[in-house]
Amino acid sequence: MYHELFRNASFWDFLFSVDAELAETSRKEGCPCGGRLHRANYPRKPRGGCEKLPEAYGCRLSFCCEREGCRKRRTPRSVRFLGRKVYLGAVVVLVSAMRHGPSPRRVRELSELFGVDERTVVRWRVFWREHFPQTAFWKVNRGRLVPRIDISKLPSALLTAFIHGGNSREEWRHLMEFLSPITITGGLWIKENS
Numbered sequence: 001m002y003h004e005l006f007r008n009a010s011f012w013d014f015l016f017s018v019d020a021e022l023a024e025t026s027r028k029e030g031c032p033c034g035g036r037l038h039r040a041n042y043p044r045k046p047r048g049g050c051e052k053l054p055e056a057y058g059c060r061l062s063f064c065c066e067r068e069g070c071r072k073r074r075t076p077r078s079v080r081f082l083g084r085k086v087y088l089g090a091v092v093v094l095v096s097a098m099r100h101g102p103s104p105r106r107v108r109e110l111s112e113l114f115g116v117d118e119r120t121v122v123r124w125r126v127f128w129r130e131h132f133p134q135t136a137f138w139k140v141n142r143g144r145l146v147p148r149i150d151i152s153k154l155p156s157a158l159l160t161a162f163i164h165g166g167n168s169r170e171e172w173r174h175l176m177e178f179l180s181p182i183t184i185t186g187g188l189w190i191k192e193n194s
């Protein structure tokens with residue numbers, strides 16, 4: 001099962017390497033004003049991964065323009081963090097799907113596996129059912145998925161679309177990359193903090 005994959009620090013190392021590539025692409029593009037970007041990461045204390053997450057998980061990669069008078073921030077897309085949610089993005093997707101998929105897991109079981117409480121799971125459900133389908137991201141990108149996704153089956157329908165039991169690490173990467181535009185301001189504003 002996927003939670004075995006999630007217990008493995010190498011999976012989280014792998015996702016970090018993807019984030020590092022996304023960040024490098026942003027850095028090379030520079031600021032729209034023509035200024036160079038300097039590293040200005042946000043500190044994070046994510047929950048829900050393996051017992052000891054790699055050190056790189058203590059921050060969300062981000063940049064700031066070096067030009068006086070601009071100093072504009074640029075935060076690249078991420079396959080690790082879903083907006084401002086405290087729990088790791090892949091955990092938010094998986095737990096929400098396990099709770100309401102074809103054979104729902106009990107909250108107690110999910111709590112033991114990922115340390116997620118019931119209130120948090122309820123908030124995530126609201127996010128997937130009500131906020132996510134309203135985003136510009138979803139309206140533009142839902143057409144890329146075949147077969148068409150029934151929004152009442154989010155996010156388990158996303159797992160069905162992306163995760164086929166092949167190279168799980170790569171499949172998760174593709175799923176989180178697909179969702180990554182919602183991890184930055186402009187893609188979707190996520191208000192909740194969990």
Ligand SMILES: [Zn+2]
Nearest residue numbers: 031033065070
């Ligand atoms: Zn600038």
